[in-house]
Amino acid sequence: MADIKQIPRFSLLWLLATAVAALLPHAQHLPLWMWLLVLLATGWRWLTHLGRLPYPGKVIKLVAVVLASLAVITAFERTLSLESATAFMIASAVLKVFEMRYQRDGYIVIFLSFFVLAVAFLFDQGILSALYGILCSWLLLTALVALHRNPLRADDVADGRRTASLAAKILLASIPMMLVLYLLFPRLAPLWSLNLHSSSAITGLSEEMSPGDIARLGQSDELAFRVTFNDGSLPPREQLYWRALVLDQYDGRSWKPAGLARTVKWHPAGRMLTEDDANIDYDVIQEPSGQKWLYALRGMSAQQVYTGVSIDERLVSRREVHNRTRYRVISRPQLVIDGDFLPEPWRSVNLELPAEVNPQTRTKAAVLRQQSESAEAYLQSVMESFSREPFFYTLRPPILGDNDIDDFLFNTRRGFCAHYASAFTFMARSAGIPARVVVGYQGGKWNEEEQYLTVRQYDAHAWAEAWLEGQGWVRFDPTAMVAPERILYGLEQAVADEGSFLEEQGLTARALREIGWLNRLSLEFDSLNYYWQRWVLSYDGQRQKNFLQTVIGIQDYKRGLYFLGSSFGVFFLLATLWLWWRDRPQPRSAFIRAWGALQQRAKRLGLEPVAGEAPGQYLQRLSDVVAEECREDVMKFAGQLEITLYVESEPDMAALIRALKQLRRRLR
Amino acid sequence: MSVKQRIRQRWQRWLDRRIPPASQVTLSHRSIFILPTATGALYLLMLVVMLITAINYQNSLIYGLTFWLFSVGLVAMMFTFRNLSGLTLGAGHVNPVFQGDSVGLPLRLEASRRWHESLAIGFPGYPLSQADAIPDKPATLILSYEALQRGHLRTGRLRLESRYPLGLFRTWTWVALDFKGLVYPHPEYVPFQFVAGESGEQLAGAPSLESGQQDFQGLRQYQPGDSLKHIAWKQLARGQGLVSKDFDHDEGALCWLDWEALAPAPLEVRLSRLTGWVLQAQQRNWRYGLRLPGRVIEPGNSEIHRDECLALLALYGLEEGNERG
Numbered sequence: 001m002a003d004i005k006q007i008p009r010f011s012l013l014w015l016l017a018t019a020v021a022a023l024l025p026h027a028q029h030l031p032l033w034m035w036l037l038v039l040l041a042t043g044w045r046w047l048t049h050l051g052r053l054p055y056p057g058k059v060i061k062l063v064a065v066v067l068a069s070l071a072v073i074t075a076f077e078r079t080l081s082l083e084s085a086t087a088f089m090i091a092s093a094v095l096k097v098f099e100m101r102y103q104r105d106g107y108i109v110i111f112l113s114f115f116v117l118a119v120a121f122l123f124d125q126g127i128l129s130a131l132y133g134i135l136c137s138w139l140l141l142t143a144l145v146a147l148h149r150n151p152l153r154a155d156d157v158a159d160g161r162r163t164a165s166l167a168a169k170i171l172l173a174s175i176p177m178m179l180v181l182y183l184l185f186p187r188l189a190p191l192w193s194l195n196l197h198s199s200s201a202i203t204g205l206s207e208e209m210s211p212g213d214i215a216r217l218g219q220s221d222e223l224a225f226r227v228t229f230n231d232g233s234l235p236p237r238e239q240l241y242w243r244a245l246v247l248d249q250y251d252g253r254s255w256k257p258a259g260l261a262r263t264v265k266w267h268p269a270g271r272m273l274t275e276d277d278a279n280i281d282y283d284v285i286q287e288p289s290g291q292k293w294l295y296a297l298r299g300m301s302a303q304q305v306y307t308g309v310s311i312d313e314r315l316v317s318r319r320e321v322h323n324r325t326r327y328r329v330i331s332r333p334q335l336v337i338d339g340d341f342l343p344e345p346w347r348s349v350n351l352e353l354p355a356e357v358n359p360q361t362r363t364k365a366a367v368l369r370q371q372s373e374s375a376e377a378y379l380q381s382v383m384e385s386f387s388r389e390p391f392f393y394t395l396r397p398p399i400l401g402d403n404d405i406d407d408f409l410f411n412t413r414r415g416f417c418a419h420y421a422s423a424f425t426f427m428a429r430s431a432g433i434p435a436r437v438v439v440g441y442q443g444g445k446w447n448e449e450e451q452y453l454t455v456r457q458y459d460a461h462a463w464a465e466a467w468l469e470g471q472g473w474v475r476f477d478p479t480a481m482v483a484p485e486r487i488l489y490g491l492e493q494a495v496a497d498e499g500s501f502l503e504e505q506g507l508t509a510r511a512l513r514e515i516g517w518l519n520r521l522s523l524e525f526d527s528l529n530y531y532w533q534r535w536v537l538s539y540d541g542q543r544q545k546n547f548l549q550t551v552i553g554i555q556d557y558k559r560g561l562y563f564l565g566s567s568f569g570v571f572f573l574l575a576t577l578w579l580w581w582r583d584r585p586q587p588r589s590a591f592i593r594a595w596g597a598l599q600q601r602a603k604r605l606g607l608e609p610v611a612g613e614a615p616g617q618y619l620q621r622l623s624d625v626v627a628e629e630c631r632e633d634v635m636k637f638a639g640q641l642e643i644t645l646y647v648e649s650e651p652d653m654a655a656l657i658r659a660l661k662q663l664r665r666r667l668r
Numbered sequence: 669m670s671v672k673q674r675i676r677q678r679w680q681r682w683l684d685r686r687i688p689p690a691s692q693v694t695l696s697h698r699s700i701f702i703l704p705t706a707t708g709a710l711y712l713l714m715l716v717v718m719l720i721t722a723i724n725y726q727n728s729l730i731y732g733l734t735f736w737l738f739s740v741g742l743v744a745m746m747f748t749f750r751n752l753s754g755l756t757l758g759a760g761h762v763n764p765v766f767q768g769d770s771v772g773l774p775l776r777l778e779a780s781r782r783w784h785e786s787l788a789i790g791f792p793g794y795p796l797s798q799a800d801a802i803p804d805k806p807a808t809l810i811l812s813y814e815a816l817q818r819g820h821l822r823t824g825r826l827r828l829e830s831r832y833p834l835g836l837f838r839t840w841t842w843v844a845l846d847f848k849g850l851v852y853p854h855p856e857y858v859p860f861q862f863v864a865g866e867s868g869e870q871l872a873g874a875p876s877l878e879s880g881q882q883d884f885q886g887l888r889q890y891q892p893g894d895s896l897k898h899i900a901w902k903q904l905a906r907g908q909g910l911v912s913k914d915f916d917h918d919e920g921a922l923c924w925l926d927w928e929a930l931a932p933a934p935l936e937v938r939l940s941r942l943t944g945w946v947l948q949a950q951q952r953n954w955r956y957g958l959r960l961p962g963r964v965i966e967p968g969n970s971e972i973h974r975d976e977c978l979a980l981l982a983l984y985g986l987e988e989g990n991e992r993g
Contacts, residue, residue: 107707107835111714114737118718121729130729137733141740145833150786150798162783166833170747174739181735190724323726537728575746579753580697582781610691610761610848 005103010160011146012049015106016042018139019097022113023090025120025132029083030090031075037068037091041098061099068095086119106147110140125324127532134171141167177571184548184564186557187541203457204289205244205439210254214439215416218395218491220457221502224441225286225295226530227453230328234446234453235280235297238487239333241463241475242295242455244440246312248350250429252357253404255422255437258349264316266308273301273332280333285326285533292317294327295440295455298475299335303328305542312436313337313473326538339472342434350434350467358426360406365430375433376468379476382427386420386481389413393483395491395500417486420478421462428476434467438475443490450527458491458502591653594660601664615641630666637663683825689844692758695828699841700752702745708836711741741836748837751830755784755801760808762849764978766943767818772810773847775826777801786832791824818939819986821849852978855947856940861929887911897951922955922967925977939981946981950974960984 007015020042023030041064047053056064068091076084093112100109117136121129142164149163203220206213225242229235247255265271273279284295294307296315302308304327306318315329342350368385372378392414401407405423408415415423421437428435442461444453463477480487486494492501539547548554554563599609599618605625609618619638623631637659644656687699715738722730760774775789779801788796791813799809813823829840887900890910898912925945930938942958949956950969957967958977963984965977 103835104707107710111710114733115714115718118721118730118733121727121733122721122725125727125729130732133729133733137736141834144835148786148832148835150800152798153800166747170740170743170833171736173743173746174736177739177742178732178736181738182732185731185735187726187731188723190726191720192724536732539728540726571742575743579746579750582750582754608691 006151007100007103007106007147008149008151009049011106011143011149012045014139014143014146015100015109016045016097018136018143019093019109019113021139022117022120022136023094025124025129026086026090026116029123030087033071033075034087034090034094037071038094041094045098045100055101056099061095064095064098068092082122086116089119090116103147106143110144110147113140125537127529130532138164138167138171141170177568180564180567180571182539183544184560184567186560187539187544189541204291205293205460207245208254208256209245209247209418209422209437209439209462214418214460214462215395215397217460218416218458219502222457223287224289224455224457224459225284226533227285227444227455228283228451228534229453230281230283232451235333237443238480239280239297240443240453241297241438241461241477242441242444243298243300243314243438244293244295246314246436246438246465248312248436250353250422250426252354255425260312260345260349263311264308265302266318267302267305270309271301273299273330273335276332278332278334279330281328281330283326283328285324285530285538286321288323289321292320294321296329297331297333299332299337301330303330324533324537326534326540337472338467339470342467347434347467350436351429351432353426353429358403358405360403360410361423361426362430364409365427368427369431375431375466376471378431379428379433379466379468382424383476383478383481386424386478391415391420391482393417393479393486393494394498395495396498417479418462420482421464424464424476424478425466428464428466436465438463438465442477442487445490447523447527447530450530452527452530454526454530590657591660594657594664598660598664598667601667605667615645626667633663633666683842684844687825687841687843689846691846691848692756693843693845694756695752695754695841695843697749697753699843700749700839701841702749702837702839704836705831705838707831708741711737711836715741740834744834744836747833748831748839750782751784751832752787752828752839752841754780754782755787756780757828757843757845759845759847762821762847764850764852764975764982765815765821766852767815767854769815770812771815771821771849771851773813773823773849775809775811775845776806777809778806779803785830787828787830789826789828791826796827796829815851818851818853818982820983821847821851823847850979850982852982853936853939853943855944856937857944857948858941860923860945860948862923862926887913921952922957923949924957924959924967925949926959927961928959935985939984943978943981946974946977 020038023038027035044053044056048055069088072084072088072091076087089112093109093116096105096109096112100106114137117133117140121133145163145167146160149159153159203217203222204224205217245257247257248260249256249258280297282297286294294315294317298313300309300313300315302315307327307329308316308318310316315327317325317327338346365382368381369378372381390413393416394414395416397415397419398412400412405426408419409423418437425435425437439460439462441455441459442463443459444455446453461479463475463479465473465475467473477487483494495501548560552563554560595615602609602622602625605622607622607625616638619634619641623634623638626634640656640659644651644653687693693699715734718730718734718737721727722734756776756778758776758778760776762771762773765771777784777787777799781803783803784801787799787801789799789809790796790811794812797809797811799807801807811826815821823845825842825844827840827842829838831838887903888911890899890912900911900913903909903911925942927938927942930941933941942960946956946958950971950973953969955967955969956977958965958980960980963980965973965980
């Protein structure tokens with residue numbers, strides 16, 4: 001019966017609108033032709049609704065399916081990624097919209113749209129996405145309610161409003177149970193490993209660095225990660241070097257990891273730091289990077305399962321970070337690393353240089369080394385040469401020639417951090433000092449009110465590390481010599497004269513940054529997003545365990561499930577009570593009560609009340625069944641009733657009720 | 669088969685205890701049944717897929733959406749139940765009908781506080797009617813029903829169901845409503861047969877048996893009670909007012925419609941033929957009386973008289989105890 005029901009006319013509008021609304025969050029990663037398909041399908045369906053076009057026939061449907069599948073396959077070049085799978089799912093949802101005709105098609109469109117909405121959260125989990133998701137869920141539920149309305153009743157605005165408000169009521173009434181489930185439902189580890197991940201390039205560091213790469217990141221204000229320090233205060237800015245990658249192989253053009261650093265000590269094995277005031281204890285909430293590396297300060301000790309410290313002093317994760325993750329780290333920046341002895345093959349790898357590149361630099365290095373009495377003094381004079389000679393820190397570095405370090409040091413002298421780090425490391429290696437390039441982020445924006453640090457892509461930075469006997473690996477940041485304000489205040493100040501900060505974002509975006517209140521608002525929004533991530537999104541298995549133990553006092557999952565079950569029972573009890581309360585018998589007026597008593601009495605004389613009967617009619621029939629001597633009383637009362645109810649402007653109900661009771665007693 | 673019947677009987681008895689027949693029923697938890705639908709199962713399947721996605725991608729927002737929609741599913745049960753609960757159904761007045769004819773049963777729907785939407789109502793075996801109950805606006809729905817048995821109208825339980833608002837649950841009830849109405853025997857038209865009266869005459873005034881095709885006499889002013897067939901429609905259409913065609917009918921003819929005249933036909937056949945005669949005699953404006961074993965209705969000619977005769981025929985032979993009333 002239900003399966004062949006047509007879709008009520010008014011609900012079609014809701015269906016079309018909400019199906020499109022659920023697709024909107026996917027706007028970024030869907031190809032343009034997909035929107036063409038959406039337009040075509042909804043347009044055709046709308047014209048069918050208006051009676052201008054017939055329902056698509058079998059042939060047209062088949063052609064549409066084949067074309068859509070072909071388009072998906074060719075657009076994504078037969079690669080299976082999250083985007084292509086999503087596109088395929090969306091294409092099928094849109095085709096369903098195209099051919100929907102019966103109520104069951106409506107169900108499928110709505111359920112698919114819910115799923116499309118859920119998949120959008122794989123791409124973005126920000127607070128705006130969540131709010132839009134709530135709006136969409138409300139619209140979809142409204143469409144689902146509309147799908148069940150009586151198709152015979154003409155629709156008006158009040159009906160639409162009632163439908164939407166009913167959907168809202170259902171959503172609101174579901175919130176308490178949702179919260180309980182969110183907090184208590186066991187957070188399992190992934191059931192199977194899915195290799196379906198976003199194929200779109202995530203803005204961020206890459207494994208290979210040629211000079212100029214990081215300057216490109218300087219144009220992006222996307223969030224990289226946030227940090228809270230567990231003693232609340234911000235460490236000195238010159239300590240905030242967030243390590244991500246160590247690049248120790250140079251091929252004459254770019255730097256990359258030598259691939260020797262596969263040894264990782266996973267938590268809880270590995271370095272243990274003694275309690276010390278110099279330790280920095282912090283939590284990082286990292287945006288998805290699609291990579292295994294994490295961000296931490298030097299001298300780190302991993303504090304979280306699935307994280308570990310690699311032999312070249314980096315924090316890494318067991319899996320690629322495809323979702324926002326949160327981890328705790330303790331670092332002691334003063335820690336001496338590999339102090340007494342640098343083992344092979346590290347020593348030779350960190351000394352290796354390709355033959356015959358940058359001869360000018362090599363010569364300069366040899367001269368300078370001879371003038372210096374120690375390796376440390378040599379490195380200091382290299383650093384000083386960057387501040388002494390006219391070097392410029394710029395986001396618009398010129399293009400370099402074949403011997404790029406020569407070109408940079410002796411010719412252009414304009415560069416971004418990567419140029420300086422690269423040149424410094426080359427100089428160190430030329431002089432026989434083991435050195436490497438470290439890439440990561442430097443600094444960040446401190447939110448004074450909410451006490452957290454926000455690090456964005458434009459905070460990306462590259463610096464150098466050299467190994468000195470007795471001191472181990474020591475950080476050298478030549479950028480600090482050229483542009484100290486980069487380290488102390490950040491990139492925006494460092495390139496303020498140049499005006500190149502975020503210049504690719506266009507004039508309006510930059511103009512908007514100048515407006516004070518807008519900046520404050522964006523800061524507020526940022527802290528809102530931060531709380532959203534810290535308290536809502538980062539709730540995982542471990543935090544759930546903590547929550548159960550500390551807040552509810554439940555030690556194991558079994559008890560947690562009992563708790564979940566009993567809270568369901570409580571909800572049901574409350575709901576039942578509420579339903580009963582809403583439908584409780586209405587308090588009746590004294591007259592209705594007395595009238596009911598009279599009818600009860602009359603039943604004994606064999607008189608059944610008839611629904612919809614006027615009191616006068618009833619009394620007329622009553623007079624037929626009562627004993628002779630009562631007949632007159634009934635008729636008299638009937639007269640009084642007519643007069644009281646229909647004639648008097650201020651009816652004397654009390655008298656009427658008295659007469660009614662009297663009549664009942666007399667009835668025989 | 670007999671097991672099936674016994675189960676059905678028990679079910680009916682249980683229903684009778686739980687939802688006793690009445691002329692007005694207000695639905696409550698006692699009378700409402702609820703179960704998930706196939707759509708509900710599909711919804712659950714969607715939630716399972718969503719949950720797996722949430723687990724595999726460790727995605728908090730998908731977890732949230734899944735749990736929210738699951739809660740919505742449970743809450744939908746309450747709302748579906750609420751859509752019937754508190755609704756009052758009442759049986760309206762039913763006009764008498766002939767056996768075998770279709771009768772429109774007026775069903776009153778009263779909502780006291782809130783809308784009860786998208787209700788499907790009907791007797792088993794009949795198409796369901798769609799209706800909404802709007803607060804403070806009682807509405808009457810006409811349900812078609814075939815009267816198969818003469819006597820007091822006895823309808824079975826009527827089914828009321830709804831999937832509103834989300835279609836994940838179906839809630840229904842079987843209501844026994846007392847529709848007070850009479851079902852006259854099915855009229856069978858056969859030539860009149862008369863038995864000799866007490867004084868031996870066949871029929872005072874002796875109407876011709878071919879009577880009914882009488883001669884046209886002229887027009888006269890319409891009087892209340894004139895048959896619709898005798899109204900001069902042409903004249904009415906010309907704007908000459910309501911006038912009746914006057915026939916040379918057997919005004920004042922008197923006859924007795926007698927049970928015994930139909931011997932030896934079986935009871936129901938005799939009742940059918942008597943019904944046919946009553947209708948014909950009334951149409952011809954005869955004065956007619958009805959004689960049944962143990963019951964006699966003196967001759968007369970009026971609508972009331974006719975209804976009295978038909979009611980007697982309708983209820984004849986049905987024991988008082990069996991009748992509801």
